[in-house]
Amino acid sequence: MTIKLHQTDQLTNAAIEITGSKSETNRLLLLQALYPEIEIANVSNSDDSIVMKQALSSHKKEIDIHHAGTAMRFLTAYFAIQNQREVLLTGSKRMQERPIKILVDALQRIGAYITYQKEIGYPPILIKGEQNLKSKVHIDAGVSSQYISALMLIGSSLPKGLTIHLEGKLTSVPYIQMTLHLLKDIGITANFIDNTITIQPKQVVTPKRLVVESDWSSASYFYSIVALSKDNTSITLSSYKKDSYQGDAVLAKIYTAFGVQTTFTNESITLKKESKHLVKPPIELDLSDSPDIAQTIAVTCFGLGVECHLTGLHTLKIKETDRLAALKIELEKLGAIVDITTEALHLQPTDHILDGIAIDTYQDHRMAMAFAPLALKTGLQINEAEVVSKSYPDFWSDLKNLGIKISEF
Template sequence: MNLLLKLATCNQQSSIKITGSKSETNRLLLLQSLYPNLILENTSNSDDSEVMTKALLSNDSVIDIHHAGTAMRFLTAFFAIQENREVVLTGSSRMKERPIKILVDALRQLGAEINYEENEGFPPIKIKGKKVTQNKVSLPANVSSQYISALLLIAPKLENGLELTLQGEITSVPYIKMTLAMLNEIGVETSFENNKIIVKPQPQKPKPQTLSVESDWSSASYFYSIVALSEIGTQITLSSYKKDSLQGDSVLADIYKDFGVETTYENNKIQLRKGNNYQLSTINCQLNSSPDIAQTIAVTCFGLGLGCHLTGLHTLKIKETDRLLALKTELEKLGASVTISDESLTLEASSKINANIRIETYQDHRMAMAFAPLALNTNIIIEEAEVVSKSYPTFWEDLKCIGFNISEL
C-alpha cells in the first residue's frame, strides 16, 4: 500500500491516545509467562507484541517471529530455560541477516543448548530447553541492549540467579534500567554497579498484581515532529504518559525544546505546544541511549531547514534495515546533503525540499512514520505504508484525525 500525503495543516488543537510501549509490553509479556499471576493493562497493539504473545502461547516446534527483533532476542533466552522443550526460532529474510551470536554465546556460557540451522551467528536457531545452573556470564555491551535485557528477564528463574559482566561501553542504558525496574516491580532483587549486574533468583511466584504499560514514547516522537513543523500555537495532547518514564525516548521532551516544542505533564497526559522560542542553528544530539528517535530528529531538522549532527547511532545498522544508509538515501531524494559514518549522521542546513518524492520504507516502520510529518511542507508519497503496523497500527488514522490529507495510490 502506497500513500499520498498532500500538503497539510495540523489542527490547532488535537488529542491522540497512543497504546502501550512495545518495549515495556514485550518485557512484561515474557515476565507474565514466567510468573502467570501478573495482569497487564494498556499493552501495545503492535505487530511485534502480537507476535510475542502468540510465540509465548505456541506449542509449535517451529516459531516464525517475522520482523520482530525484540521477540527474537527475548524468546531465544526464554526457550533456552524451558525444560524438555525443543523449538526452532526463525523469521523474515531480513531477520536472518540480523546477528544473534553475542546472545547465543552468552547463553551457551550459562549452559544452554542452541545451534544454528543455516548461517553461523544468525537465525534460524534450534533451542533445546534445559535447566540452567551456571550463573556467571560476560558479553560485549556495545552492540544491542536487547541481548542484555533478554538475559536479565530470565535471570530470576535461574536456580542461582545471574551475575552479568558487561564489556566495553554500554549501549542504551535506559533500556537496561527499564528491564531492572520491571524486575524490581514484581519483587526481584537486582543491583547495577559499574559494569556488573546482579539478579537474585526468585523461585516463588510474586504476589498477584496488575501492571500498567506506559504509552510508547517512540510513537510520540512523530507528533513532536509534527508540532515542531507546525505553526506557533499548535497543540497536540497525547496519553498516557508520565514524567518519571522508564523509556529512554522520553528524552524527546528535552531535545524538542530546541525546536520550540513545549511539553506539559498533567493528568497522565502530555501536551505538546509550538512556542516561539527555538534554536535556529545546527542541532547536536548524542543518541547512544535513544537511537530509535534519530530518524525523527533528522527529518524534523530537514523540514525546518536546520542542520544536525547526530552521534551514538552504531546500533542503527542492525535494525530492520541499515537505518543510517536508508536515511541518507531518502533525505537526499528530497534535496538534502547528508554524510554518515558507522555511528553518526550529519545533515547540512538547507531550505530546499523537493516535492512529490516517493519515500522507500525498506520494511522499516520508523522510516514510514519519521518522514510522514514532511507533508506539512510538501506533497510526499510513502511506499509500503502498511509497515507501520509493526509498532503503531493506527498511525495513519491518527494523522487523519489531526488534519492530514492522506489517500491511497
C-alpha cells in the same frame, strides 16, 4: 500499499491515545510467562507485541517471529530455559540477516543448547531448553542492550539467579534500566552497579497489576509534527508520566530546541509550538541512549532547514534495515545533503524541499512514520505504508484526525 500525504498548512488541535510501549509490553509479556501471577494493562497493539504474545503461548516446534527483533532476542533466552522443550526459532529474510551471535554465545557459556540452522551467528536457531544453567556470564555491552535485557529477564528463573558482567562501552542504558525497573516492580531483587548486573532467584511473585506506559517512540512523530507546524499548534497525547522508564522520554527535552514545549497533566502530555524557544543551530546530539528517535530528529531538522550532527548511532545498522544508509538515500531524494559514518549522521541546512517524492520504507516502520511529518512542508508518497503496524497500527488514522489529508493508491 502506497499512500499520498497532501501538504497541510493547518492542523486540528487534537487529543490522541497511544497504546502501551512495545518495549515495556514485550518485557512484561515474557515475565508474565514466567510468573503467571502478573496482570498487564494497556498492552501494545503492535505487530511485534502480538507476535511475542503468540510465540509465548505457542506449543509448536517451529516459531516464526517475522520481523520482530525484540521478540527474537527475548524468546531466544526464554526458550533456552524451557526444560526439555525443543524449538526452532526463525523469522523473515531480514531477520535472518540480523546478528544474534553475542546473545547465543552468552547463553551457551552458561550451558544453553543452541545451534545455528543456516549461517553461523544468525537465525534460524534450534534451541533445546535446559533449566539448570550457570549463574555467571560475561557479555559485550556495546552492540545491543536487548541482548542484556534478554539475559536479565530470565535471570530470576535460574536456580542461583544470574550475575551479568558487561564488557566495553554500554549502549542504550535506559533500556537496561527499564528492564531493571520492571523486574523490581514485580518483586524481583535486582541491582546494576558499575558494569555488573545481579538478578536474584525467585520462583513465585506476589500477584500484581501493572499498567504499561504509552510508547514514547510513537510520541516522537507528533513532536516532529508540532515542530514543523505553525506557532500555537498543540497536540495532547496519553498516557504518559514524567518519571518514565523509557529512554525516548528524552524527547521532551530535545524538542525544546525546535520550539516544542511539553506540559504534563495527570497521565497525558500536551505539545505546543512556541518559536520564541527555538535554539540556534546546529543541533548536536549523542543518541546512544535513544537511537530509535534518530530518524525522527533528522527529518525534523531537514524540514526546518536546520543543520544537525547526530552521533551514537552504531546500532542502527542492525535494525529492520540499515537505518543510516536508508536515511541518507531518502533524505537526498528530497534535496538534502547528508553525510554518514558507521555511527553518525550529519545533515547540512537547506531551504528547499522537493515535492511529490516517493519515500521507500525498507520494511522499516520508523522510516514510514519519521518522514510523514514532512506533510507540513510538502506533498509526498510513502511506499509500503502498512509497515507502521509493526509498532503503531493506528498511525495513519491518527494523522487523519489531525487534519492531514491522506489518499491511498
